[in-house]
């Protein structure tokens with residue numbers, strides 16, 4: 244493992260709080276109905292009920308998904324919540340044809356991006372390791388910064404979706420769009436790049452596609 248990679252893996256010293264957490268009984272699994280809401284019954288939505296989502300709800304959502312873990316606590320995800328007619332009009336020409344109607348009809352479309360300059364915040368976000376930022380600075384570290392930003396920003400996008408479901412919102416993730424066009428429209432002059440879009444709101448059950456199969460444990464997993 245390189246010195247830079249080791250820095251990303253460093254952890255703060257164990258504190259009294261973490262010792263207490265380690266010695267308390269393991270939490271029980273969540274109720275089966277909650278697991279249904281988060282996973283088994285949750286669906287990708289293609290149409291939306293005419294019920295708005297407030298900015299207060301989006302702030303509540305952020306207060307939940309921001310706690311999901313990221314390498315070196317780097318938190319590279321950056322999100323633009325598009326919810327005004329003007330914002331939707333800017334997004335529309337960037338979308339694949341099959342994603343236009345569902346996106347125009349959604350109360351909110353989250354443009355989920357990742358900041359390849361995320362490491363500039365590491366001195367504040369990972370303060371016990373003052374050198375953490377160094378492993379991402381400079382031309383030669385660009386691939387490493389991009390990989391870390393994409394990996395951890397994608398994880399944060401997944402946290403956003405699970406948090407949205409936990410708060411009673413439905414999701415409709417999409418990668419069918421022109422990334423360069425979205426970057427020009429929403430992230431110009433920044434070090435942020437678009438990753439995926441996610442419509443948010445209250446799904447119209449009449450617009451659902453059929454549930455598709457999932458791979459089995461044997462197909463996906465190995466125990467060694």
Ligand SMILES: Cc1cc2nc3c(=O)[nH]c(=O)nc-3n(C[C@H](O)[C@H](O)[C@H](O)COP(=O)(O)O)c2cc1C
Nearest residue numbers: 285286287288341342416417418419420439454455
């Ligand atoms: C990152 C990502 C990108 C996706 N892109 C699109 C898309 O561009 N258009 C679309 O209609 N559905 C898109 N989907 C929806 C998937 O096809 C859908 O989530 C999958 O088939 C599972 O559906 P289910 O959640 O209803 O079981 C995308 C999903 C994800 C997670």
